[in-house]
Amino acid sequence: MWMIRQTPEGKPVRESYIIMIFLMLLLCSLFSELIGQHFIIGPIFLGLAVPDGPPLGSALSEKLDALVSAVFLPLYFLFSGARFNSFVLEATSFWIVQVLAISSFFGKVLGAMLPSLYCKMSLTDSLSLGLIMSAQGITQLLYLQSSLYLNIIDTQSYGNVVISILWLTGAALPLVKFLYDPSKRYLALNRRRTIEHASPDIEFLLMACLHNEENTPSMITILDMSNPSEQRPICFYVLHLIQLTGRATPLFIDHQSSSNKPSSIYPTHSQRMINAFRSYEQQNQGKLVVNLFTSISPYETMHDEVCMQAAERRASLLIVPFHKKWSSNGVVTESSHSIRAFNRQLLRTAPCSVAILVERGTLSRNNPLTSAPFYSVVVVFIEGSDDRESLVYAMRMADHPNVSVTVVRLIEPRRKSMNLMMRDTDGDLIHRFKVEYCIQIKRHDYREEVVKDSVEMINVLKSFDGCFDLIMVGRRHANREFSSLFNGMNEWNEYPELGVVGDMLVSSDTTYDGSVMVVQQQILGSHGGGGGGCYGGGSGGGHHGGYHHPDFHPDFHHPRQERRLNIPEVPRDTRVWPMV
Structure with a gap:
């Protein structure tokens, strides 16, 4: 002592x-x-x-x-x-x-x-x-x-x-x-935990994982871009993940409870993060509720703790930082291999949609705690449920007065004529974005790029350099094995957890200097909707927009479908109340 x-x-x-x-x-x-x-x-x-x-x-x-x-x-x-x-x-x-x-x-x-x-x-x-x-x-x-x-x-x-x-x-x-x-407690939820299938008239349930203090500014920026408002409030859960060392048993700390004072256990690891998020919460009273937790567990089982919390909190999206971080001067900081393995486990077993945030310093410079910056976002849309999930999230950001969203749809020549003749789920969502945002709000834009192969797709991605603060892409794409856009790309995939497009933007030989968010829609469950949270309750219907597609990981598998413990939906009051 x-x-x-x-x-x-x-x-x-x-x-x-x-x-x-x-x-x-x-x-x-x-x-x-x-x-x-x-x-x-x-x-x-x-x-x-x-x-x-x-x-x-x-x-x-x-x-x-x-x-x-x-x-x-x-x-x-x-x-x-x-x-x-x-x-x-x-x-x-x-x-x-x-x-x-x-x-x-x-x-x-x-x-x-x-x-x-x-x-x-x-x-x-x-x-x-x-x-x-x-x-x-x-x-x-x-x-x-x-x-x-x-x-x-x-x-x-x-x-x-x-x-x-x-x-x-x-x-x-x-x-x-x-x-x-342990995954049987959350893998077979019978409701969709996605942004696309969530009801727009209830609160947005968002969860983020942080490994260190450097992740805090970018996560606060993403939270600010998500546009918390009184009409569409956000319940934001923050999990500070610490590797278990020097202890025999894992520890989970709820910082909302008065009995768990952060100054007594792991004081400096979580206190600065708590202060930053509390300060942002105070600036957005009535629009946002932040709930902070600290999870101290081995990296081998940490994904089970995170997935269980995401299931219990009924989160629609789980945001995790990439294991590498680029500063504004180009210096690369790489975390341990355990963080990368943790992200890959989440992609396999998460009971909700998952977004991997690759931060290159552009989001940290725009600090919503000290100023009201303007954000420029581009969505690379090809086809599939992951692209729809990223677009729906970007449409929520588009409601923010200081966010400009540009959707770039990459179309093969043979599919361009098909899109003119028939409209699928992707086309319906694109049409909704053009009508509700591009026509009514002039700062947003939509354009289509006809690309024949992967070389032309790379050229389109290179044109984004220096133009946007954040690029949002889907991790997987429908009909990928039949598309000429991805021919030969798997052999050069440096980061399979980011998908083909995300890997192009993040790999070591790229010149793009903006931040990237790679979104994967929930791959589990059946028909259903979301509901419940910090503010209100309800259920959002929606069709099953996902597709089952081979993953880029050689060891990827779809989780077993078996009888699991379902987490009930609890209707709540529609007013703003903090978690107790």
Whole structure:
């Protein structure tokens, strides 16, 4: 506690403190041996004394994790295996030990399942919990090593028990992975969570994920461009995502609750973001409600937490930052590979539409907290549900008096004649934009570009350089495999999560310096509408505008359709109330 008090807020722990902890670790091991205990007993009590989380717990985890996981742990398993001698095993004793091991294993599984079933847990989750609680690992190996060292058991008994641990744990872990699927809580929602299918007369439910403070200005700019108003208010959920380090369990903090003060846990990570969003909320009283949360969890399971929150909050769109960020002077800042994997997982499993925001510094310069800037937006429209989703979102932005929206539709020559003869869903939406915005509001524009192949499409995209603050594109496109616009583009795709057009605008050899938003419409669920939120309730009807199309990811799959827990729609008052 003294070390933590001596560490300035937001600063790393001194190296001298880390060295002191390591020396204390060795002294505690020596003290345990001197009093006749196992050498690991002292470090266990020292670990219990160290407070979890930052700054000290996370610093120790960062210093020790790589060394322990990559060097010491494999060496220990190698040492444990070297003590195993298969030539001293006897068939009779071997089978007796295995039968006893199986009996005790099932007894432990049943002992964990019965209380879980009594507490109304499902059978599948109860079995998964029982298997997890019955799995054995390094702790059991430590007991066996100590017993062998103290001559409590012989080499034959040691080998029999090690074999039972190996095959019982090896059988339990695949079963847990097969039975326990966290995504089943949100994947099969029976309502559409999209902007296209949402009712226009209810509040707009929007959620954004932030990894660090640098994401805050661009997200506030996108929120301002989304045009919060008294007629069409916005309920905006902000999730600050922090990687779990130095703690044993994930943590979810609701900053609306008075009991969770941000100054007590992770103070500097979230407080500045909270202040910025609260300031913007105060400037838009009656138009906007901002709800802020902090999620501290491993990156491997972080997408499950985000997807569950998006399902519970009934968000129509989830905005996440790209793992790379370009500053105004061209410097590229690349985050960890885990953030990119997190974005790809969201694209597979999100229960709503997803938008990946690639920020190149243009949005950060236009700060709505200090000025009233003018935004120029262009929508690249080809065809498909993702393009419609981006266009519907841009049409909401077009209602903002300081936003100019230009829709550029790329059409192949053979399809231009077809569009003149018949109008599909894409054509209906384009016609609505031209009538409601281009004719009535002169600052908006629409134009069509006839392109024969990918070269001409790239030339059209290059013409946007320096003209727009934000380009909005769909991630997937209908009939892509039959279109000449995408011939040969998959082989040069540097960022598959952005789609073909988004990758052209963001790849390392491009000259475009504006921000890009890549939109993917929800790929799950069936017919239905949206509703509920911070302000009001209702349901918005709409046809199923999506299409099932092969994804650019080689490992992409459509989630399983199975019976899942549905989140009910709760009608709410139409007045502006903050979340409690």
